[in-house]
Structures are given as C-alpha cells and as structure tokens.
Amino acid sequence: MLNNVLDFVPKIPVAEKIKQFTDWVTNSFSFLFDPLKKYFEDLMEYVADLLGAVPPVLVILIVAVIAFFISGKRFGLPAFSIVGLWFIYNQELWDHLINTFTLVLIASLLSVIIGIPIGILMSKSRTAEAMITPILDFMQTMPAFVYLIPAVAFFGIGMVPGVFASLIFATPPTVRFTNLGIRQVPKELIEASDAFGSTAVQKLFKVELPMARATIMAGINQTVMLALSMVVIASMIGAPGLGRNVLSALQRAQIGPGFVAGIGIVILAIIIDRFTQSMNKKHDHV
C-alpha cells in the first residue's frame, strides 16, 4: 500500500533527457568540437614529440638540476628524480611517461587559465560565488569515470577527450583556492589600496593576486595532482600514457606490469608535486 504512494509518479526519464541533451550538444556544436579536437590533437602531439625528441639522459639531468635549485640546494629531491626517472627509462616506459606528462601539462595549464579568472570572479561577486560553488561541488563529487562518457561523445577517443575530462575534474581546486586566497587578503590592505586611489584592476594585480599567490599555488598544486590521476583514468577512452599500461595489465590480470606502470605514475606524481610545491615556497621568501 505504502509503496503505491511512492509509485504515484512513474519513473522520470532523467537518463534519457541527459542523453538527448548530450546528443543535441554533440550535434549542434560539432562545428566547434571537431576543429577543437583537431587543433588540440596536433598541439599535444607536437608537444609530446618535442619532449620525446630530447634524449632521456638530458631530461633526467635537467630535472635533477632544477630539483637541486628549487629544493634549496639539497640533494634528496635531485637524487630521487635521477633514480626514479632512470627506473622508468629502464622499464621501457619512457615514451608513456612523456605522453602522460604532456597530457598533465596541457590539462593543468588549461585548468589554471580557466580556473583563475573564474576564481577572481567568485571573489568579487557574492552572487557568482553562490552560483559557482555548488557547480564545483558537483564537478568534484561526481565519480570521475562519468566524465569520460560525454568526453567521448564530444571528442571521440584519444588525447583530447582525456584532457577534457581531466579539465572538468581538476579545475575546481584552482577556482576555489583563487577565490579563497583573494577573500583572505586582510581588509586593511584592501582599504590601503583603495585609500590611495587604486582602480579595481590595479588593486587586483598589485595587491590581491600577489597576496593570494601562496594560496593560489596550493590550489594549482592540487589541480596538477588531480589532472594526473584523471589522465590515468582517461586511458580507458584511449588516452596514451602510463595509464594505458595499468589498464591493459588490469584487463589481463598481469600483476607485475601493472605495478611497474603504477610505480612509474607514483614517481611522476612525487616529482610534479614537489616541483609545484617548492615553487610556492620559493615565492614566499622572495
């Protein structure tokens, strides 16, 4: 009897509607998606080729030298970078590493380029903040796999849908932290800036962004790490890289190669994390 109450409304065709909507977007905007896909594919292949053309020894050395300087002239991070990258090379995963790194690089860059302005907008307008915050919550709580589906619908398979999916998944921290960082700038500094007659733009670039820099960098660090995790998942829709090795190992239950590729991802993650973090610390001191 009680169930009948719940059954009062027949199943609402939400899934169908979403599919219809996605189809409509795919069809209506294919004039946009297709050239976008082509352009980005070319760009990424170009970047990957460029990075891949550099001899691995040279890459390892450059990374080690940079690591040495940004970690405050200590030897831990450079040593780890040398050993870790050499291990990846030794396991014949170098090309996959370059592909993964390219994806992370492009996805993170796009996330930052899109995320910071949105974060600034949120910090300036209560309405914008109220509207964007739930969207960010939605983007971050939705299981990441779900993004793969529209990504495929819009862009087919390959690198571009991978970047698209990780863009959705990885942008929120940059947006949130930019908003937070600017809102945390002490009121007196804002007053000082206003009292001397700054325009809104002057205030943003001379006071708010420099003051929020550390917070924004923390957000970017998170974005990069999320992009990395998404890029691995994106191998399910044909994105190249280390993720693909993990996926194929999973499909064939090959525990050995699975772990080796996994370790490669961990090494890349640690190096990227330390690099982005120490960029932040360095700016704190200057």
Place this chain on the structure above:
Amino acid sequence: MPIIEVKNLTKIFGKNPAQALKLLDEGFSKHEILQKTGHTVGVNRASFSVEAGEIFVIMGLSGSGKSTLIRLLNRLIEPTKGSIFIDGDNLSKMDKKSLREVRRKKISMVFQRFALFPHRTVLENAEFGLEIQKVPKEERREKAIKALEMVGLGQYLEQKPNQLSGGMQQRVGLARALANDPEVLLMDEAFSALDPLIRKEMQDELLDLQGTMKKTIIFITHDLDEALRLGDRIALMKDGSIVQIGTPEEILMNPANDYVEKFVEDVDRSKILTAQHIMKRPETINIEKHGPRVALERMREEGISTIFVVDSKRNLKGYVTADDASEARKKDVRDIEEILRTNVPKVEKDTPMYDIFTVIHDSPIPVAVVEKEKLIGIIVRGSVIAALAGESEVSTNSAE
C-alpha cells in the same frame, strides 16, 4: 576657509537605512534604533570643519564611531546621508573617477595596523601611491626616498616590512602617505598599536614633521593623553555623535556633559594644566604709593601673611611679610623698600603644573605667576590641590 567641511554626516549599517534614518530624525537613540530596526547607527549627524594646517583629533572609546567617521571622509565607507566638502568640492557626490583623483592627490591615510604590503620592500611600499598614479619610475622613487628620509628610514629601503619593528613599520606607513604630498592626512589610531615609549616618540616626531609640513591632519585616537598632546582641536564622540568640539583646554575645563567629564577625569591634569589655569588674583600694594602701614592693613583685611609689591605698571618688585611690616610700623619706617624682599618664587604663566610642584614645595609664600615680569597671579598650595582634584572652578580664576 576650512579645507574640510562635514555637514550632518550619517552612516547607518543595515539593509534599509531609510527607516532608521527617520527614527534618528525623530530623536530615537542609537540603542533604541538597534532594537527597533536591527540597524546600527555608525555615525549620527556629525558636523565639523577642519582648517588647513590644523591637527584635528577625533576621540572616543571603541564603538563610538570614530573609525567609521574617518572612513566616511575618504569614502572607504559610503555615507548614508550628509556631505563632505574638501576644498569646496562635495566628496559625497563625486563619481568614482573624481573620488579616485581626490584619494590620489588630496587625501592619504595611515592605518592602525600599518597595512603595509608584505610582498613589497619598504621603498616599494612608500612609492605605492605614486605608482598607482603612474608617476614615472625615477620620479616616484625619488619622492618615496625623500619621504622615507623624512621619517628616518633612509637606510632601510630594501627591507621587507616584516623585518622592521612596529614603530619603524608605522614610519613606513607615514612615509607612504606623505610621498603623495597630500593636503590632508587621515590617521586612524595610527600609534595605538605601538608600545607607550615608541608611541610618545612617534607623537613627538609627528609634531616635528607637522611643524615643517603644515599638513591638515585628522587623527583618530581613544587615548585622551594622545589627543591632548597632538590636537589643536579635539572632537569627542559617543554613540556615533560628536558631543563636544574644542581646544584641549576647553574640553578639560568645560566638559560639555557628564560623558566628557568622565572621560576627562582620568587625565593626568598635572601635565595639561599650566600656571595660568590655577592661579588666583593677587593681592598687591604699589611700591610708588604705599608704605608698610597700608601693607599691614591690606594683609589684615585679606587674612594673609605676605603681600606682593608691584609698580604702577604691575611689574613685580618683591613682597613684604606681615612681621616685617609690623616691625617697620613700630620703628616708624615709611619706605616700603626697606622691608622689601626680592627673592620671590615665580613661574611663567605657561609653566605646566607638574613643574610648579617643586617650586611651591620649597616656598613658604605663594608663588608668583608672571608674564614678562608683570605679576598676573599667584598660586597657593590649596589651588594646586584643588586643580589636581579636578575642581572646575579653577578655570574661572584664569580669566584675567
């Protein structure tokens, strides 16, 4: 003409200030309005004017609306009602662009917690205002360095603010405000965050600087001693309203109401009051006309044991005691000069009371108050004690 003129300036915090404004006009108090409408009256119809070159102190306890008032003056907080004229232009009606111009050229501000930009060096902080105005780099650098040298920080150009002590940081704040060469300086509790010794030093320095710069300074403080030290005039605020405006003396001597009186009670009067505030009208005899007989007679009439002797131009000649005068009469001495004592304890009319203590302590007779050798009053021990106790009658005696 006053450089700043404020008329009926009102700020009400809340969503519907119109209603609160109406209640305010009907004479309801800040407290009643808060209860009835949930609106806070920040500043209630403040009116005053500030002359060019003046240090105008706005004083009140926390919550009295003084910080809101100073922020209304450069519209960091938008006024609800009323007007602010600077050089005759109505600031409260200006569009954003003209307001920016005023902030850039005419009004600079110094903040309680310094509000220095931590990511900029001392020099970069000082040149901030000029940078905002897009002054060419060389020129702004030069002006900023000059301002920093004025406050004694020429050696610290490349330091970051957090490497400096509190007092030095506020000097940077001051230099940043001065680099713009504004007409008006707004100082919001500028020295309140400093420890007492440094604070005093900064007050002295501000007065020194003011001696050469002749800016118009509007200074906010909750500290009456500071207000009295710095202010040419003081406005006292309570519950968003200005309850009294006057010179430090006027406020001390004639508190407008109980509130001001309470405020003033705690002041160390010995540092504020001077000889002329506590002196009494002197009993005198004229050296050219009077002899010991008259002297004795006058002393008997007034019930005193010494009397001061002046000439026709009231120049102080000395004093005679009752004993000497009585002796002289017995011996039939006619000339007062024979019994005249000239070692008169005396102070100038603007000697602070603090310094009178020692003089009066060592003196068996009243202390003479002089202005260019003219006797204008005397101080007896009783009036010193009365003044310290805060009796307001002391002021009536200073009228002469």
